[in-house]
Amino acid sequence: MRFLDIQDLRSTALIGILFLILSLGSCNSLLREKEEKKPLARVGDTYLYREDVAALLSSSISKQDSASFVTNYINTWASKQLLLSKAKINLxxxxxxxxxxxxxxxxxxxxxxxxxxxxxxxxLDTAISTSQLQSFYEREKENFKLKEALVKIRFIELPKQFLNKKTVVSSLKRFNKKDQTYLDSIGVQFRKLNFNDSIWVKASRVISEIPPLTHENQGRYLKKSQFFEMEDSLGVYLAKVTNLLEVNDIAPLQFIEPTIKQVLLNRRKLNYIRKLETEIIDEAIKEREFEVYGEDK
Known part of the structure; x- marks a missing residue:
């Protein structure tokens, strides 16, 4: 056995004093840190601090609303903590x-x-090319049968006392460049208008814009190349149907393009995630971060 000499004792004492000073310093630091966090409420050993609630308060909220919000939040928090405590004891x-x-x-x-x-x-590359859209559409078009009729239509709603209806009707039917210029020039007099007959819209959308048109009578009016005029207590409705697709017809690519894009992106995303998961496992095995133990181990 080796006896400590005076020098060893002094060194040991010095180390002990340094350790004590550091420990007290750490304790003081922790105490100061705890003192800086001001609790708003306590349930058992769980505290709710001012900082937790302050982060939820908007700078624009009034003092009165702020006080009400804090009170409600504390009560809700306490209720959850108490119920959680009871659940852990009784379940x-x-x-x-x-x-x-x-x-x-x-x-x-x-x-x-x-x-x-x-x-x-x-x-992930989110660009979908026209050729990709077209290819998917041609391959899957039988899955895109319409559940509702689609129309291409232009229409105008006139006030009941509109004076020059005959000219408007003629222009809406012909719709050459001169007619379009004329209708645009007096468009502010119309209650509603739609001159973009190059896009497909659902029949239900047209019915919502032309109140006298209903699901029951749409078959009489929504026909390809048909012009119709309807009237109710609010106004006069003039419409020219330029094209029509019936229920169970194949939906046009133009109409379902957003849906196809989303399908292709979802498939691309799924394939990317599968590849990512495989690569993560392969890398973990290579780096010896992942092992599977047999039953004999």
Missing amino acids: PEDKLTEFERLVDNYRTDLYTRAYKEALVQQT
């Missing part, structure tokens, strides 16, 4: 274990989903 152990597992799974899913979405946004 069966197997239920608590199941809930903890669900919470862990949800936390994992939340983090991993957010991470994957961030990677997708940074790296």
Whole structure:
């Protein structure tokens, strides 16, 4: 056995004093840090701090509204904490274990989903070419049968006492460049107008814009190349149907293009995520971060 000499004792004492000073310094630091956080409420050993609530308050809120919000928030927080405490005491152990597992799974899913979405946004190519759209459409067009009629239409709603209706009707029917210029020039007198007959719209949308037109009578009026005039207590409705697609007809590419784009992007995203997951596992195995143990280990 080796005896400590005076020098050893002094060194040991000095180390002990330094350790004590550092420990006290750390304690003081922790105490100061705890003192800086001012609690608003306590339930058992759980505290609600001012900083937690301050982050939820808008700078534009009045003092009175702020006080009311804080009071309500504290009461809601306390109610949840008390119920949680009672639940942990009174629920069966197997239920608590199941809930903890669900919470862990949800936390994992939340983090991993957010991470994957961030990677997708940074790296996934979201451009869909015209040829890709056309190719998918031709291949899958039988799956795009219409459940509602589509029309290409131009229409005008006139006030009841409009004086020059005959000229407007003629111009809307012919619709050459001169007619378009004329109708545009007096458009401010119309209650409603739509001159863009190059796009497909649902029949239900047309019915919503022309009240006398209904689902029951649309078959009489919504016919290809047909002009019709209708009237109610609010106004006079003039319309020219330039094209029509019936229920069970194949939807035109122009109409379902946004849907196809979304389908293609979702498929591309799914393939990217599958590839990402495979690459992550392969890399982890290579770096010895991931191992699967056999039953004999």
